[in-house]
Amino acid sequence: MKTPFFKVMMAIIHKDLRAELRSRELVATMMLFALLSVLVFSFALELDKVAREEAVSGVLWVTIVFASILGLNRSMAMERENGNMEAMLLAPVDRGAIFVGKLAGNFLFAIAVGLVLLPLMSVIYNINMLTSWVLIVVFLGTLGVSITGTLLAAMTVQTRAREALLPIVMLPVVLPLLLAAVKGTTGIINELPITDWQTWPRVLMVVDVIYLVLCLLSFAYVVEE
C-alpha cells in the first residue's frame, strides 16, 4: 500500500524543480545574494595575493552556507504556506522519501549557486578555483549543508521566528562541515601537497554519511507530532 520510496522522492524533486522554474524566486534570491556577498567581500578585503589565497575559501563557504539558508527557508516555507507538508504526510508514503526528495531539491539549488560561484570567484580573486578537487569538496560540503539544513528548516519552519532561527540553529551544527570544507579548499587552491589536505574530503564524506543517517531517522519525528 505504501508508495515506493523512489517514486515519492522523484515526484518531490520534479515538483520542486517545476515550481522553481515557474517562479524563479528561490534560485534568483540565492544567486543574487551570492553575487553581492562575493563582491562585498572583494571590496572589503583588499588583500595581497598571499592573504587572498588564505581568505578566499572562507568567503566561498560563508557565501554557500548563507545562500543555502536563504533557499532552505523559502523551500520549507513553500511546504508550510498552504499546509502542503500536511498534504504530503496524509499520503501513504515513507517520511524518509519526503526528506530525501526535499533534500535533493535543496541540494540541486545550492550546488547550482556553488557552481556559479567558482568561476566568478576565480575571476574576481584571480585564483584558479576550477579544479576537480575543489569541485569534489564543494559537492561534499554543499551536500552536508543541505542534509542538515533540510531537517533543521523542517523544524524551524513551524516556529514564528523561523527566518531568524534557522541560521542560529544551523550554524553550530554545520561547523564541523564548514571547518573541513574551508581547510580542504584552502589546501587545494594553495596547491599544497595532497598529503596536507587529503584528509578533509574524507572527513566531509564521513560527516555527510553520519548526518544523512541521523537526519533520515529524525525527520519523521520532526514533521509528525
Add this chain to the structure above:
Amino acid sequence: MTDQERPIIEIEALSKAFSYMPAVRKLDLTIQRGEFVALLGPNGSGKSTLLKLICGLNKPTTGQIRIGGWDMPAEAQAVRAQIGMVSHKALLYDNLTARENLAFFGKLYNLADDGRIERILEKVGLSKRAHSVVRTFSRGMLQRLSIARALLHEPHVLLMDEPYTGLDQDAAAVLDDLLSAAYSDGHTILMATHQLERAARLAKRIIILSRGSIVHDSTSKMETIELAARYAEVTGAATAR
C-alpha cells in the same frame, strides 16, 4: 461481520491532550460506510483535533482508532490510502497548475495516469483551468480543486475541516453540490463546520462536541432552528446560524 458491514470508523475511549490540556476526552464513536456526518461544536471543542487523529496527523494520548478495520497509527499507511482530507487551507502548491498539483498528489498515492485527473477536473468544473497556475484561482476554485485532490485516490472516507471558510454564496453552493455528489457516490463524509444550516440540510447525522466530548448524536432530521436550539442547549453557546 463482513468488511462491508463493519463500520468504516471505529473509535474507542479516544483521548488527546496537548501539554496536559485535554482536547478530546474518552470519546467513543462509530460511523457506518456511506454516512454523511456533520461535526458541530464551538471553537476549541475538539472537532479539528478529532479529524487530525482520524487521519493520523495527530497521535492519540490514549484510546483506539480503526478505519476500515485497520488500526491507527500502527497500520497508518493502509489507513492513509483510504482517507481524503479537505481543510480551510488549500493543501495545494501555488506555483503549479491544477493538473500538475493533481499529478503530483497522484504520484504520492501511486496512482496510474489513466485519465482520472481529467475526469476529476471535469467533475469539479475545472477542466478549462487545468493548465492555469493555482495562484490565479479564486477561493472557490481553490476549494473545488482541493476536493478534487482529496477524491483523486477514491478514498472511502472524506474528512472536511471547515470547508466553507472564506467562500462566498455561489462558491458555497457549488461546494454543497460537490459534497452531495460525493455522498451519492458512496463516500463516507465527516465534516466539521460551524454552519448549522448547511449541517442540517446536507448531513444525515449530527454530532455536537463540547469540551472534547460528544454531547449530542442524532440521525433524526432537524430543522435549522431546532438544531440551533439544541446546539445552544448542549454547548451553552449562543448561535444565530
